[in-house]
Amino acid sequence: MFCFQCQQTAHNSGCEGRAGVCGKKSDTANYQDELTGALIGLSRAVRKKLALNPDASFEHADELILKGLFTTITNVNFFNDTIIKLIHEVNVEKDRIYPDIMNYDVRHIWEDQEDIRSLKSLILFGLRGMAAYAYHAYALDYVDKNVLDFFYEGLEAIASEKSSDELLALVLKTGEINFRCMELLDHANSGTYGNPVPTEVPLTIEKGPFIVVSGHDLHDMELLLKQTEGKGINIYTHSEMLPAHGYPELKKYSHLKGNFGTAWQSQQSEFHNIPAPILFTTNCLMPVRQSYCDRVFTTSIVSYPDLVHIGEDKDFTPVIEKALECKGYPEDHPMTGINGGSTVTTGFAHNAVLSNAGHIVELIKAGKIRHIFLVGGCDGAAPGRSYYTDFAKAAPMDTLILTLACGKYRLNDLDLGSIDGIPRILDMGQCNDAYSAIKVALALAEVFDCTVNDLPLTLVLSWYEQKAVCILLTLLSLGVKNILLGPTLPAFVSENVWKILVENYNIQKISTVEEDMKKILG
Ligand code: SF4
Ligand code: SF3
Numbered sequence: 001m002f003c004f005q006c007q008q009t010a011h012n013s014g015c016e017g018r019a020g021v022c023g024k025k026s027d028t029a030n031y032q033d034e035l036t037g038a039l040i041g042l043s044r045a046v047r048k049k050l051a052l053n054p055d056a057s058f059e060h061a062d063e064l065i066l067k068g069l070f071t072t073i074t075n076v077n078f079f080n081d082t083i084i085k086l087i088h089e090v091n092v093e094k095d096r097i098y099p100d101i102m103n104y105d106v107r108h109i110w111e112d113q114e115d116i117r118s119l120k121s122l123i124l125f126g127l128r129g130m131a132a133y134a135y136h137a138y139a140l141d142y143v144d145k146n147v148l149d150f151f152y153e154g155l156e157a158i159a160s161e162k163s164s165d166e167l168l169a170l171v172l173k174t175g176e177i178n179f180r181c182m183e184l185l186d187h188a189n190s191g192t193y194g195n196p197v198p199t200e201v202p203l204t205i206e207k208g209p210f211i212v213v214s215g216h217d218l219h220d221m222e223l224l225l226k227q228t229e230g231k232g233i234n235i236y237t238h239s240e241m242l243p244a245h246g247y248p249e250l251k252k253y254s255h256l257k258g259n260f261g262t263a264w265q266s267q268q269s270e271f272h273n274i275p276a277p278i279l280f281t282t283n284c285l286m287p288v289r290q291s292y293c294d295r296v297f298t299t300s301i302v303s304y305p306d307l308v309h310i311g312e313d314k315d316f317t318p319v320i321e322k323a324l325e326c327k328g329y330p331e332d333h334p335m336t337g338i339n340g341g342s343t344v345t346t347g348f349a350h351n352a353v354l355s356n357a358g359h360i361v362e363l364i365k366a367g368k369i370r371h372i373f374l375v376g377g378c379d380g381a382a383p384g385r386s387y388y389t390d391f392a393k394a395a396p397m398d399t400l401i402l403t404l405a406c407g408k409y410r411l412n413d414l415d416l417g418s419i420d421g422i423p424r425i426l427d428m429g430q431c432n433d434a435y436s437a438i439k440v441a442l443a444l445a446e447v448f449d450c451t452v453n454d455l456p457l458t459l460v461l462s463w464y465e466q467k468a469v470c471i472l473l474t475l476l477s478l479g480v481k482n483i484l485l486g487p488t489l490p491a492f493v494s495e496n497v498w499k500i501l502v503e504n505y506n507i508q509k510i511s512t513v514e515e516d517m518k519k520i521l522g
Pocket of ligand 2: 239377378405406431432464465467468
């Protein structure tokens, strides 16, 4: 096996040998490579057919591309059987669309000259992240042909001879298309569940049966809320599901009670002996420990050997029965965030923030808001990630902190007060809600008649998996400069490629909080 797609890759160079740091076994990694090669074959077939008939449509292939790429995201799928089945389906569809097309061996990419490997990896990992977003939108019946078409274009390109310049252009195009994709998902989520509203979320688990729901899929959340209504079972979000509390059409369910635990990397200790089932709708699933393995359920693209998988009929009966059997805690069970707080807030997506735009602009003009930080991205186990907590604590009282994705658990239970009624920590949502942050930044830039780079705004990002990659590419494609990135630089970004990014975008690796704060605030 060879895999270097995530932040915790071995020695920050690549996972090899019998298993990756995430617990993915070598045979699973190899099947994921084979699946990627088959998806490239499918893309070649679709593109050939399109050249003959530009109006052809490829519904089944579209679905397979999204599912296939999503399957290979870090901490999503550990189960060879589902990957093998998917490879077969992809091959059948490829042959149906256009006979005699070869699949690709992605080892050619891993073994290529390091800059070419780096640029192709940026495209591939960006496409993987984007596929997850497109898949969530697709589950709510929102599709965008430009987004779908680009999966085929991008996959075909990484299996072709291309110059660095051509690949660099495709890297940025991946970011550009991902902006459309995040917009599509934003429309899908708010079109289906309403615009998020600011919401305080308790961290105490009430006594009685409950279910913990993890991952990003709001549609699965809704279906489970419906199926548990009136059954005496409470529902708690976990990790990236927290922003569900902000959506009117989800928050109307009175048994959606609060949030369980913190970010994904703490699940093995937080789920230890938990008296309730946990449903994973997407990443990040970690190898399942004995003390709770009979209580973990997967659905959608997530899959793990020996766990009960809820299939496409979305009949959650096994999860419901397990909740009733486990009975939950006998008394209310107080839990806290990593800084000891007992509640967190969410729901400050673009609509909520921009409804206060006038007020925020006045405060900036009056010097009461000196700077806005977006402290966003993935959480993870690396020790250097305490940087993000320290950064939030060190941010002066006249600064706002926007958060998104699961990295927020480093700081979202801190009480940092408010500025003239505006809370200093504003959680914009999941990682895909980076779209909200961009919308807010563009709106402020318009008011101040400047570019986003001239605003008193700095992006302090943390990355772990491939969704963070596509978001970073989106920000670069929009020309956003001066981003701080940590906790480490991606192993798949070569020295030369990093140099290009630094020259063009002044992107920097995080250093110490003191130094970075001084650099930003002067
Ligand atoms: Fe290693 Fe990350 Fe790949 Fe897992 S996903 S094998 S930890 S690089
Ligand atoms: Fe977190 Fe896995 Fe990336 Fe959607 S849940 S941000 S790490």
